[in-house]
Amino acid sequence: MEKRNIAISLPCTGEEEWQATREPLMSGWLTQGPKVAAFEKAFAERHQVPHALAVTSCTTGLHLALAGLGIGPGDEVIVPAFTWVATANVVLYCGATPVFIDVDPQTFNLDLEQVKAKVSDKTRAVIAVHLFGRCLDIDTLRAALPPSVAIVEDAACAAGASWKGRPAGSLGDVAAFSFHPRKSVTTGEGGMVTTANAELAEQMNQLRNHGASLSEEQRHHGPRPYLLPEFNLLGFNYRMTDLQGAVGLVQLAKLDGFIDEREQWAQYYCEQLSGIEWLRLPTVPEGGRHGWQAFVLYVDPAKAPMPRNEMMEILQAKGIATRPGTHAVHMLAYYRDRFDLKPDDFPAARDCNDHSMAIPLHNRMDAQDYAYVVEAIRQLG
Structure with missing residues (x-):
């Protein structure tokens, strides 16, 4: 056969994504705003969760999840030894300790038979990676853990994937997705955090916006323009742009x-x-x-x-x-x-x-x- 040049991955984007950026560009609303809100709503509906928060990457999404859970120094988080480095890095960002577990070579995911032996009284969470898009057996993992240990899905590769009829992102306590160009759908860089826990969602919502108690959109559209938000938390700037949200809406439909x-x-x-x-x-x-x-x-x-x-x-x-x-x-x-x-x-x-x-x-x-x-x-x- 004649020689071809085949990339390991290419994003499938085109005219629709290009046109989708026109509205935020013309309106002047480029940072997190109505397009991000619409993308969050559509993503939550597709993955059957009540709360979805758009962020700058899956890495910041995972960090936000651990921070929202209150994980910090003295805590341990179980992490698979075969994964992208960010899965472990976010544990260190919180000042906690990653505890590595080997993987099942048949699935590339956590070896669930080893989990119980690694749980200690310091264990606060397990990061359950759905590597390459194959969901981890969350039911078996949950059965191996005390109720107090949270399951954080690293669903970077798993948009649209499911386990026993339940979508990735709805399986654990909180999940983070990636929209990097090597993923099935992309916004360039970008990510999404999902959860069914309303209190955790509110905590993460504030943390992604510097810890502000009032979003920029609420402040700009409110009747009292002189109000600035209160900052009760030490937060981060992990907000997605409306340009990315517009592209994400088109990609999600595909x-x-x-x-x-x-x-x-x-x-x-x-x-x-x-x-x-x-x-x-x-x-x-x-x-x-x-x-x-x-x-x-x-x-x-x-x-x-x-x-x-x-x-x-x-x-x-x-x-x-x-x-x-x-x-x-x-x-x-x-x-x-x-x-x-x-x-x-x-x-x-x-x-x-x-x-x-x-x-x-x-x-x-x-x-x-x-x-x-x-x-x-x-x-x-």
């Missing part, structure tokens, strides 16, 4: 169609690559819907014809972008040095770090692209 298309091609990959004995393919949980933010393979080092990194270099030379699934946080220099961690401390996370490989799956690929990727992988041996 979410289910995007996932349907990704699901179709994920099934194609599974069918076409199933005969390769040195590859382990991703699976869909029974009764759940995979969000397919990424299609991540596991290259079995005992059977593979060459190391994963060599495969990635060959595919790159053929115009096919690949990436490791994500990283083992305990092997990153900051965490390794600060907490005196060794690669073998979390062997499954170590192996996923070294042998996982994401291949292109996004809504700007065509049938020829997918066939080209399959053929190139088959030619690896």
